[in-house]
Amino acid sequence: MAAPEPKHWTEKLQSFDRRWIFLAMGFAIVLPLLFPINLPIKPSPMVQAGFYTVEALQPGDVVFVSVDLEPASTPELEPYFRSVMLQLKRKNVKLVIATTWYAAPPLVERWIREMIENPIAPEGTPGYTAPLDADGKPMYDRAYKKNEDYVWLGFREGKAAVISGLGSDLRGTFDNRAADGTPLDAIPIMNGKKQLKDFKLLVLISAGFPGIKEYVQQVQSRYNLRMVGATTAVSTTDLAPYYQAGQLLGLSGGLAAAAEYETMVGKPGLATQAADVLNVSHLVVILAIVFGNFIFFVGRRRKARR
Amino acid sequence: MTELYFIDVVGAWIGIFLTLCILSFLYKDNPFYKFAEHLFVGVSIGYLVSQQYYNVMRPKLVDELAAGFGGGAWTHWLALVPLVLFLAMVVKTVSRKFAWVGRYPLAFVVALFAGLQINAVAQAELGAQIKRAMKDIDTKQVDLQTASVARLTPLPGFTPAIAEKVVAARDAGAFVPTAEGVQALPSLTDAERGIVADNRGTVKGLDAQTGKGRYWFGIVSNILLLLGTLTSLLYFYFSLATRAWSARSRGSACGS
Numbered sequence: 001m002a003a004p005e006p007k008h009w010t011e012k013l014q015s016f017d018r019r020w021i022f023l024a025m026g027f028a029i030v031l032p033l034l035f036p037i038n039l040p041i042k043p044s045p046m047v048q049a050g051f052y053t054v055e056a057l058q059p060g061d062v063v064f065v066s067v068d069l070e071p072a073s074t075p076e077l078e079p080y081f082r083s084v085m086l087q088l089k090r091k092n093v094k095l096v097i098a099t100t101w102y103a104a105p106p107l108v109e110r111w112i113r114e115m116i117e118n119p120i121a122p123e124g125t126p127g128y129t130a131p132l133d134a135d136g137k138p139m140y141d142r143a144y145k146k147n148e149d150y151v152w153l154g155f156r157e158g159k160a161a162v163i164s165g166l167g168s169d170l171r172g173t174f175d176n177r178a179a180d181g182t183p184l185d186a187i188p189i190m191n192g193k194k195q196l197k198d199f200k201l202l203v204l205i206s207a208g209f210p211g212i213k214e215y216v217q218q219v220q221s222r223y224n225l226r227m228v229g230a231t232t233a234v235s236t237t238d239l240a241p242y243y244q245a246g247q248l249l250g251l252s253g254g255l256a257a258a259a260e261y262e263t264m265v266g267k268p269g270l271a272t273q274a275a276d277v278l279n280v281s282h283l284v285v286i287l288a289i290v291f292g293n294f295i296f297f298v299g300r301r302r303k304a305r306r
Numbered sequence: 307m308t309e310l311y312f313i314d315v316v317g318a319w320i321g322i323f324l325t326l327c328i329l330s331f332l333y334k335d336n337p338f339y340k341f342a343e344h345l346f347v348g349v350s351i352g353y354l355v356s357q358q359y360y361n362v363m364r365p366k367l368v369d370e371l372a373a374g375f376g377g378g379a380w381t382h383w384l385a386l387v388p389l390v391l392f393l394a395m396v397v398k399t400v401s402r403k404f405a406w407v408g409r410y411p412l413a414f415v416v417a418l419f420a421g422l423q424i425n426a427v428a429q430a431e432l433g434a435q436i437k438r439a440m441k442d443i444d445t446k447q448v449d450l451q452t453a454s455v456a457r458l459t460p461l462p463g464f465t466p467a468i469a470e471k472v473v474a475a476r477d478a479g480a481f482v483p484t485a486e487g488v489q490a491l492p493s494l495t496d497a498e499r500g501i502v503a504d505n506r507g508t509v510k511g512l513d514a515q516t517g518k519g520r521y522w523f524g525i526v527s528n529i530l531l532l533l534g535t536l537t538s539l540l541y542f543y544f545s546l547a548t549r550a551w552s553a554r555s556r557g558s559a560c561g562s
Contacts, residue, residue, distance in 0.1 A: 045462070048501070052465035102357045110314065157362045160422055175365045217426035221434055245438035247430065 010299035021288055028284040032276035039279050041272065043260040046243055050228040050250020051264045053201065054084060059092040061200040062189050066215065067111075070103035073207035073232055079258040079271035080230035081111060081205055086120040087265050088203075089141035090130065094189040096199070098153040098174070100162050100210050105155050105179075112152060116144045121267050128267050147178060147187045154179030159210040160218055167196050167219035197223040204229035211235075212251075216242050230258065443532065445524030447517040450483035451476065463488075463505025463512045468498050485512040 043051070057063065069077055088095065095116065099108055119141050121128045130138035144150045153174045156162045165173040171194055176184050184190045192198060196219055204227060206212040212229040220227055220242075226249055231239055233254025242248045252261050256278055258271035310318075327342035370385035391411040398408025448461055450472065458469035471493045475481040481491065488494075489502045505512050510523040 042504075048465060052467055056466050102354060102361075105357070113311065155357065155361045157358060160426070161418065164422055164426075175369075214426075217430040218422065221426075221429040241435060242430075245434050247434055 008299070008302060010295050010302060013295045014299060024284055024288075025281060028281040029277050032280045033273060036273060037276050037280075039276055041259050041263045041275055043264050044257065046240070046251045046253070047257050047260040047264065048250075049243070050230075050252055051087070051261060053226070053228050053249040054087050054203070055091075057088070057091055057093050057200060060094065062094040062096060062193065063088065063201045063203055064196060064199040065095055065097045065203045065205070066211075067097065067099050067104055067108045067205045068101045068211045069107070069205060069207035070101060071107060074107065075270075075274075076232045076255050076258065077205050077207060077230055078111070079255070079269050079274075080252050080261055082115055082120060082269055083258070083261045083265040083267065083271075084203060084230070085115050086141055086267055089116070089120065089144060090139040093200075095144070095150040096153065096190070096193065097150060098166075099155045100159060100214075101207075102155055102157065109152070112150070116150055117146070118143055125267075131266065146180070147182050148189070151184075151187055151190060152179045160214045163210060163214050164218040167223055167225075170195050170198075195223070196225055200226070202227040206231050206235070208232075208235065212239050212242070212248070216247050220247050230261075441528060443525060443528045445521040445528060447515055447519055447521045449518055450481075450488070450516050461512060461515055462507075462510075463502040465498070465501065468494065468502065471498075483516075485516055488512070488516075 067081070085095075097108065097112070099105060121130070121141060123130075123138075123140050130140050133139050146152070156165075156173055158165070162173060171184055174184070178184060178187065184193075196202060202215065202225055204212045204215055206215075206229060212227075212231055212235075215225075215227060215229075219225055227247070228250040229239070229248055230252040231254075233256070236251070236253025236257075239248065239251055239253070243251045252258060255271050255274050259275035262269050262272050324342045324345070327338040330336055331339040367385050367389060370382045371389075374380075374382035374385070391414060394407045395411045398405045448457060450458075455466065455469040455473055458464050458472060459466050461469075464472075468488070471491060472481065472488060475491055475493060476483070481487055485502075485506055489499060489506070491499075494502070502512065508514050514523055515521050
C-alpha cells in the first residue's frame, strides 16, 4: 500500500489552528500597552475643527455639557471627556452638565469628582506643558467648585422630548433646581440661562440614542446652536453629514479621534496609549488577510498545474 | 494624579470580582456565575426604579400633587393628566375586558413623538442637508483679499483662529493674499503654520481653493455628484417602471 502523499505547505497552512491568530492578536493588544511605540498621531479635520471651536471660548463663558452614555461606552468616550474638560477648565470656562441617559448619573458624578472638582493636569504634571495665555502665563486647570464654577443638573427621562424641552425651557425641564436641590436662581453662572441658546457652546458626549443626532434634530436647526461632540466609532458615519452640513462644528469619532484630541490638547492619556494598540492590531488583521489570500492563491495555482 | 475615594477603590474590586464571576461561565455554568447574573438583574431593576422615581415620578408627579393639595396654583393639578394616562396603561395589563383603555396613553405617546420627529427631521435632515447639497456647479475659488472669517474657516488648513489672524493681517495691510502668504504669516504659531503646510496642494488643497478663478477639482466633483444622483434616480425610476410594466404584461398575457 502506497504511503499517503505528504501535504503541501499551502494545504498545511490553510488548515492551521486559528487560535494562533487569536494569540497573535492578544500579543498585538498587550505588547503595545506594556511597551508603547508612540506612533505619530495626526489630527483629522473634524477633530481640529472641534478643538478650535472650544479654543475660541473666552474665560467666564458658560457651556452646556450633555453626557449621554453608559459604562459600556466609557473606553471610547472618557478620554475625550478628560481632554475637553482640561481644555475648558484651563480656559476658566464655566460648565453646566446634564444627561438624558438613566445609566449615566453615577458615572458622571464620579467623573465630576475626579476631573472637575480636582485638577486634571496641575503644575508639575510630567509630560504636560500648559499653553500660554495672552500675557504669556501658563494656563493650568484648577479644582472647580460646585454651583460656582460648574452645575450638575442630573438626569431627566423623556429622551428626544427632554432635548426639545431643553431648547425651549431648560429651567422648567429641570424644575428650576440642580441635582443637589439648589435652586438655579441661587447659582450665579445660571443667571440669564433659560434655554440652550443662552449658552456659548454645547459639548455633547454621546453613545447613541438619545444623543448628538437628537440634539441636531430637536434644537440645533430650530435655535441655530453652536455644538461640538464626541461619539463612538460606529456612530461616526451616521453623524459626519451633520459636520459636513455645518450643523456640528466639530466631531470626535471613536478612540482614534480621542487620541487626536489628546494630542491637540497636549496631554497624552489613555486614548494615545490605545492608539498604538489600534494601529498594531489593525496591522495584524491586514497581515492576516494578505497572508490568507497569498496561501489561497498559491494553493489554487498549484492545484491547477497538477 | 487624582487620589481615588475609598468607596471607588472598593467598587473597583467588587467590579473585578463580579467580572471574573461572569467570565467563569466560559469554563461552565457555576454558582459564582449564577450569583453575579442574579445580582446584575436585581441591581439593574432596582437602579432603574430608583432613578425613575427620584428624577421623574417625584419631581413631576408627587411634588406637583403635593403642591396642589397644599393650596398652590391650579397648574399643579395638570400632573393628574400623566397620572391618568399611567393608570390607563396599568389597566391594560390587569384587565382583558378594559384593555382598550390602554390604547389612549399609547396613542398619546406615538402622536407626541411623531409630531416631534416630523418637525425635527424636516428641519434638520431635509432642510439643512438639501441646502448643503444644493451648490452651484461652477465653484469659485475663495479670494483671500476679501473673504470673511466665516468664508475662510472651511478652507483646508484653516481654523477659526487662523482665519481671524489672516483677516487681522489683511486689515493691517501686511498680508500677501496667497496660500504662500498665509503660511508665511508672522502671527501664526508653529503648530498653525504646520497645519497650513499640511493642507497645501494644487489639486484640492489650499492653493487650489484660493485665488480669483475657478476651483476645478470642486467643479469636477460637483458634476460627478450630479451625474451619480441622476444615474441613481434614472436607474430606480426605470427599473421600477419596467417591473410594473412587466407585471402588467404578465397579467394581460394570463388574461388572454
